[in-house]
Amino acid sequence: MTANTGIGGNNPPEDQRIQMLTPAEDIELLVGKDVKDLSERSASLLDTYGRVPDKITDDQVYDRVIALVAAIRQVDSDRDEKRKKMKAPYLAGGKAVDDAFKLPDDKGVDRAKKMDAAIKDLTSRLSEYDTIKYQEEQARAQQESDDLAAKAKEDGIEIDAGKVEVKLESRKSEHGGMSTRSVIKEWEITDEASLPRSVLVPDAKKIQKLVDEGAKIPGVKVTERVATVVKRS
Structure with a gap:
């Protein structure tokens, strides 16, 4: 038996059968x-x-x-x-x-999440390739600049070679899509003791825990106040 979706029928067409909620x-x-x-x-x-x-x-x-x-x-x-x-x-x-719209497969696996992971993985591989090429180009350009400065110095001309910046441009694939590239500066701490105070942030949770335990911390002033909470009885 088929649902009556025609004119005068009780059921709307399948593409219009939406949960009846009050519009905004x-x-x-x-x-x-x-x-x-x-x-x-x-x-x-x-x-x-x-x-x-x-x-x-x-x-x-x-x-x-x-x-x-x-x-x-x-x-x-x-x-x-x-x-x-x-x-x-x-x-x-x-x-x-x-x-x-997570596009689950027959086993309920989230295809959207898998696509996101695939994008991140493939983009990482492209970035690795671009990083190698960038470093090679940077070294080549720097060498050319240093050679030019050295040659000029032989003629009594002083040229500050400085640091050469390689310009990265977008690349359009003939198969579709385009990549844009930029240099990201990354860092890691090699000697925490050498860090200036301006980049150090106190750990509020650790300080509070020590204060609650009665610790006296140099550079920290401890005061007491009453915190009042009212309930609905």
Whole structure:
């Protein structure tokens, strides 16, 4: 039995059979009631927040501020819960589309990821070849510059050979595609003790761990403060 997809039929054609989700331009209408309620609640709480003294000076105000923070947390929790609920089918649809376009084979292997790996591998091989050619050309050009300077010096002319820069140009393949090349300067640390302080970054996590353990670290000042967290009760 075939599905009725013709004029007057109940099912749309296969290429139009899409999950019936509210289009983006109509979302505002769909969430309007919830947004209105949450907006009114948040506006009232934020208005109250604007009247809270800059400094808390007694327990009565302290308790009221706790209640205010808890109420704000509740509104924010309700807002996030409704947002996630409304967004869930769209996320599920988006994931289904992403999964389909990973081009899985019969065994479920992600062809898109394999293609990405192939591109990186082949590009690495091209870069290795180009690096060898660049180094050879650089050495050849530098030798020519040094020879020219030496020849000129014999005639009493001083020429600063300097460092010769080889210009790299793009290469278009007759089989399709084009490569563009640029020189990347790479580095590795050979003597950490010789590094200037300007390039050293303190490890905040290690310092915090030592401080928490009571360590006294030269160049580090330790102070104490109370961190307060309010829950919704």
